[in-house]
Amino acid sequence: MKVTIDHSPLTDHIGGRGRVMRLLPEQPQRSVIGAGIGGSATANFLRQHFGPEVQVDVFEKGEVGGRLATVTVNHHDYESGGSIIHSLNLHMQEFVKQLGLKYRRNVAGKTAVFNGEEVILEETDWYLLDLFRLWWRYGISFIRLQMWVEEIMEKFMRIYKYQAHGYAFSSVEELLDSLGGSGFINMTRRPLSDSLLELGVSQRFIDEVIAPVMRVNYGQNVSIPAFVGAVSLAGAQNNLWAVEGGNKLVCSGLLKMANANLLQAQVNSISPVYSGEVPQYQLSFTTAAGMGSELYDIVVMATPLQAGVRSGVQFQGFNPPFEQLPGNYHSTVATIVHGYLNTSFFGFPDPRLFPFASVLTTETPDLFFNSVASVCPVNISTGFRRKQPQEAGVYKVFSPQPLDKAQLKTLFRSYYSVQVTEWQAYPSYGSSQGLPPVELHPNLYYLNGIELAGSAMEMSSVAAKNIALLAYHRWNRQTDMVDQKDLMHRIKTEL
Structure with a gap:
């Protein structure tokens, strides 16, 4: 055969x-x-x-x-496409095991959310402090969200049992129905924002936390279907990995x-x-x-x-x-920049005081990019450390359109190289x-x-x-x- x-x-x-x-x-x-x-x-x-x-x-x-693709900067390769994998992705885990590949070493870095004028949400070194800040600003919205995502993921995990026993489905609807009944199918037809509001998640939490995650993962807003949003939110949690x-x-x-x-x-x-x-x-x-x-x-x-x-x-x-x-399909532009981040744009005139490895953005008319993040090469040596903001580093910027020179100068004080990849990345939901x-x-x-x-x-x-x-x-x-x-x-x- x-x-x-x-x-x-x-x-x-x-x-x-x-x-x-x-x-x-x-x-x-x-x-x-x-x-x-x-x-x-x-x-x-x-x-x-x-x-x-x-x-x-x-x-x-x-x-x-x-x-899944890479670009080369200064003799090092960086992910320009799909870059993260969730720990519950059992097929991907099995592939890595069968192929004898290794998990890339994780290099810690903090995340912030920027609304075009100021940083409105920031991660700290203390998990309990982060939880307290979320509760103080959003009430129990984040708890309701986490329980919702975990319930969906628990049902989705049934697919591995079905497939291990050899069962197949002739349509995506049949597959989803077998996992979550009509609820999963309805989630493919209903906006994420509607589902979350009904769940009791606040509009403020949706605008300041959920929307930035949708922008970085799918380049789209909270009107995308609820099931897509749940997949995206599962991928925004901890326990993420990549292949060395x-x-x-x-x-x-x-x-x-x-x-x-x-x-x-x-x-x-x-x-x-x-x-x-x-x-x-x-x-x-x-x-x-x-x-x-x-x-x-x-x-x-x-x-x-x-x-x-x-x-x-x-x-x-x-x-x-x-x-x-x-x-x-939705067009997303990934721009890999080797240069000095303009931390003043985010409200930090002294780059030495800028503590974030990645910045997500809210849905704001004047913002021309969805996210900017300091990225690590696909091969990480034992002594590797992430570049400090005052040093020249490698950054990945996601944006709906290619960045022009004025936009690059807004985000970077100066830069050595710019590499642009325009993806037909995912459906326009x-x-x-x-x-x-x-x-x-x-x-x-x-x-x-x-x-x-x-x-x-x-x-x-x-x-x-x-x-x-x-x-x-x-x-x-x-x-x-x-x-x-x-x-x-x-x-x-x-x-």
């Missing part, structure tokens, strides 16, 4: 794209289009479920890793573990070919050597198909014609219209639809596992393993 995957760079929280699996003659042929974390994880899971005889071809027109050497190493490692054949190519079109009741799919692609094509029994699209995201893949010969999925299908056509699957529910490395990994299981069960006509109800009871009965 031969499998092919196509990788295309994208911007998680800044994942990517995978493409095709091709089989040897007289054997089933598989493919994955896209090789960010979603596509590379799909290749790995397809290998697990379809066996060692599968050959995995991976098409990638850009860099493996997609939205760069998070993108997980993607290249998964492809290697899957024994994937990486092809630098752009997949141009997918066309159904009927010789029986169920179609195969002809993939046409372009490499540096010229044009090519291949026939596959299963294709997994692991690249966004919404407007504004240029996957470059055309769907030809489908009846009815394949329609572009609704919604679009305000314009999303429902959740896209997982099954586009018989044996043609779409991974990135899960991002409309929540965009993060682990969400893509969960979707990858689900699609590999779904493809396997559909291929073997194991209907009793798809879209089953009351799974917690079923699993307890099986045990």
Whole structure:
């Protein structure tokens, strides 16, 4: 069995794209289009479920890793894309363990919130003092929020049990319903702000704490769906980690573990070919050597198909014609600056008195950036220390638009280098219209639809596992393993 995957760079929280699996003659042929974390994880899971005889071809027109990417400053690499992973992300943890990768050493740093005029909230060295300040300013809003997020995460964690027992879901709605019932589905349709106000969280807390977190994680405001917001808030808590050497190493490692054949190519079109009741799919692609094509029994699209995201893949010969999925992707600019932060802009004329490693911002009309943070390289030596504000350091600025010279001079007293990466980072949640299908056509699957529910490395990994299981069960006509109800009871009965 031969499998092919196509990788295309994208911007998680800044994942990517995978493409095709091709089989040897007289054997089933598989493919994955896209090789960010979603596509590379799909290749790995397809290998697990379809066996060692599968050959995995991976098409990638850009860099493996997609939205997991790095840039180099002074001979050190820094994350320009998805940079943090939560401790409850069990698939990512398992990948790191299987690949023999290491957790990057954590370098402590304090966070502040800036409203355009002054710092309104700041982290200290004393946890109890921080809690007292939160209570004094916001009452018990932060406690209500934490209990809400923990309840959602506890329900979401059921997915690992379901997947460990081999169960799959034919749609994002079915998956969410199995975890949290209609409550989770409703959370994908209701603004985060409405859900929090109903919970008893104050408007002030939403404006000064929740909104800055949404701005740094998704570049959007508190009108995003509640489920997306909960995913984002879970990622804003403690117990976060990253991979030594760069998070993108997980993607290249998964492809290697899957024994994937990486092809630098752009997949141009997918066309159904009927010789029986169920179609195969002809993939046409372009490499540096010229044009090519291949026939596959299963294709997994692991690249966004919404407007504004240029996957470059055309769907030809489908009846009815394949329609572009609704919604679009949000543009976020990551600017890596090597220079001296202008701490006076934040109310600290003496940079030696500026205690923060990162500054988040409230939703204020005049603010042109979402966050600025001192960042550490992906390889941290034992003696490494974070640069002090009076020293030249490396900073990552998230903004909705590229920074012009005047804006750079506002944030930095001076700088040596500026590197800009513009990501189509995650869905534009305000314009999303429902959740896209997982099954586009018989044996043609779409991974990135899960991002409309929540965009993060682990969400893509969960979707990858689900699609590999779904493809396997559909291929073997194991209907009793798809879209089953009351799974917690079923699993307890099986045990």
